Amino acid sequence: MRTLVLCDGEARTISDVTLRVVSAALQLAQPVDLLVFDDASAAAAAHVRGVERVLVASAGAADTLAPETVAAQLQSLSAEYAIVLAAHRSLGRAALPRAAALCEGAFIADVTGIRERTQFVRGLYAGSVVATVASAAARTFATVRPSSFPSAAAEGGAATLVPIVPLAPIVPFAKTRLVERHASAQSGLDLGSARVVVAGGRGLASQDNMTRLGRLAANLSAALGASRAAVDAGYAPNAAQVGQTGRSVAPDVYVAFGISGAIQHLAGMKDSKLIVAVNKDPDAPIFSVADVGLVGDLFDVIGALEAHVQSAEQHV
Structure with missing residues (x-):
């Protein structure tokens, strides 16, 4: 049997999110095929390392399709595939459960690890429990948390040999x-694929200070994130929210300024490889997961970092 990956992203490109799902699929040690929804993406898909076949659907661009249409497409292909994977984003979350129901298969959401061909790791109860879920179904449909897997190589595949x-x-x-689409406002690097995330919480106290933190993030080649409290207060857009009801991230470095560390926020960032926390409250829960903790005024720390970045730029 084979594994099918559902391409997620804009037409004509293979997004980093899709490359991460391909990486997860390769861990299953089965031939991997990639399903795209436009001819322009097919050529790029054929170059992805590890992809053995590219399937081109003709129903329209994936980001304009009804999830029922995508589910019907997956059902028509299900005889060839034991496992179908997609990113844990709106398209996959909507289409894969429908496809699983049509095929009388299993659906597993927000997979963060793969142990064996039929065993998938996912978090429960806001990430406080990590479960290994085994599927005994003939067809398994699963959404994958992209930040939990590295990107497959976008080049290096045998493009001339991939059908x-x-x-x-x-x-x-x-x-x-689809009547109209309103994209969430977001500036700078994408949270889901950034290697460094700088996040601010309610301790920033104003939108102007969040903007200041955003400039620092940009100078550090980092993405800007925010806690739900900061988003609810209007300091940052919804697209920047990290946590159980926002984005789940697992960057190489996560720096939290003025974030207390509610369990809902920790659920979205605790898998980061290095966590740095700055908070004036020595008992803030975020220090329980931080690798580096600094008790102090966050504005003093931000000012020191700004001075350091400015000094480094002057010496370049």
Whole structure:
């Protein structure tokens, strides 16, 4: 049997998110195929290292399709695949459970690790419990947390040898249609793929201070994140929220300024490789997961970092 990866992202490109799902699929030690929804993406998909076949659906661009249409497409392909993977984003979360129901298969959400071909690791209760879930179904559909896996190489595959297979058209689901799309406001690097994340909490006290932190993040080539409290207070857009009800990230370095560390926030960032916390409260819960903790005024620390960055720029 084979593994199928659902491409997620803009047309004509293979997003970093998809490359991370391909990396997860390769851990299953089965041939990996990639399903794309436009001809322009097929050529790029054929270059991805580890992909053995590219399937091209003709129902339309993935980001404009109804999840029912994507689910029907997956159902039509299910006989060839034991496992279907997608990123734990809106497309995968909506389409894969539907496909699993149509195929009488199993659905597993937000996978953070793969131990064996039929064993998947995921968090429960806001990440306070890590469960290994075994699937006995003939078909398993799973969404993958992209930040938990490295990116597969976008180049290096045998592009000239990878077959690109056009699929028979699927009749689009007509009872719902996309009327309008409003993208969440986000500036700078994408939270899900950034190697360094600088995040601010309610301790920043104003939107202006969050903007200041954003400039520091940009100078450090980092993505800007925020706690839910900071987002609710209007300091940062929803797209920047890290936590159980926001984005889950696992960067190489996560630096938290003025974030107390509620369990909902920790659920979204505790898998970071190095966690640095700055807070004036020595009993803040975030210090329990921090590798480096600094008790002090966050504005003093931000000022010192700004001075250090400015000094480094002057010597370049």
